[in-house]
Amino acid sequence: MFRLQSPILLDRPKLTVYCMRTVHSEIIVNLRIDMTSSIPAYRQIVDGLRVLLVSGQLKSDTALPSVRRMALDLGVHFNTVAEAYRSLADEGWLDLKHGRSALVIERTTPPTDNQKLQDLAQQFRSLAAQMRAHGVPVNRIRTELLAVAEEILS
């Protein structure tokens, strides 16, 4: 029986893009998007899958659901999912071949590019600024960022 996990909002809203839990000693990995969010669905899918890929919850040789299946389950257009898969394939995470499920592949981490690093750091600052603007205390921001880093690295 398919065991779909209903969304349970975690305390940390930025971490609601995915969840992993164990049912009958079987690990179930879900991708979750928020259609009421101002972030486009395409971006949420890419970001959510990347988190799962970086943290190793989606290992190499794992077949992702087909574009049609994922679009049906998320209630988004087929092109949205296809575009998200292509974006991740361009980053080197997925192998897309016609008539076959998207396959997670072993990815060699590219060397750190200074320009890219600056761009990402800028995004980090922007995110921290947003949290401050929403009234999140500095200590809480520090805790959240550390928790995210630890979660990804573990």
Add this chain to the structure above:
Amino acid sequence: MKATFLVVQVFPLFVTAVLLYFLPHFTSRGVFFGATVDRNFPESLEGKKLTYSYRFEVVIWTIPGLLLAFLASVKSPGLTATPIFLLVLLTAFSYYRRFRTIHLRFGKRVRDIRDVQLLPATYGAFSAAWITAIPFLCLLFVAIYLQLRWNDIPQSFPVHYGADGLPNRWAQRTPGSVFAPVFFGFYMNVFMLALAWLNQHWARRSSMQQLTVRCLQWITWPLSGMFALIALSPVLPIPIWVMVIVVLGGIIAIVAWMIWKYASLTDEEESAPQPDNLWKAGSFYYAPDDPALFVGKRTGLGMTMNFGNRWSWVVMVGVCLAAGLPVVIAVLLSR
């Protein structure tokens, strides 16, 4: 006359009224009269008041239904379905009024969160081939049996019975009339399995979707049983009540199983309520950007179509045509 009136007019009306009376109970948690609410709202004073007033109106609407049923039975027996239609229409109005009140005064804003399961990758509900195969095999065996006992089939046999239980239409022994029930059985099985396939492959996955697919697969059992018994009736004396028990008993058992499974779903297994703006009048899912043809019903068991998706309409027209085809064939054969 009295017995016919009770069986044909009053009993279906009574069953419909009871179902409508308990309709507010058949709903997802956090949804009340089709509106998203706090989970505890139905048990609150306001919630109970709304339920009681709705139920009172259902009882009131049943009275003109009964009167119309009486008039229909006396004046024009062809109007059998009209009282039920009237009751459903008036109750829909009552239901919609409660939805508006709750949505505007007590509605809860929720985030529209969607999930997709990535791992494990196997989730086959349609893979139970034996559930699908046995009804077809049953009909196939009946066809073979009829062929073997062809000479034992009477030259003329009853094919239709009135409400009094007596045959009122007869058919001659021809391959068309003898094997027609088997053919219709096959046809209905294929129809149900096509619906199950559509629900499996073109609907959003959820526990309710899986239950619906399973039920559509199981429903082929009583249907095949009924058509098998009808087909066998010219050679084996099978009372009408046996057929009724097979069909009604089977369907009731399947629906009861579905309700039991639905009631035993945990909070985690049940899909979270979606925002009201996706549900017109609290009951009709309308999402043009959603490719799903079917989604879990908001107000109870089963699946509903996505009225915003044009392909859902194409499928609906196809389903109506496919469902109407046996009736047309039956009418043509009876002439």
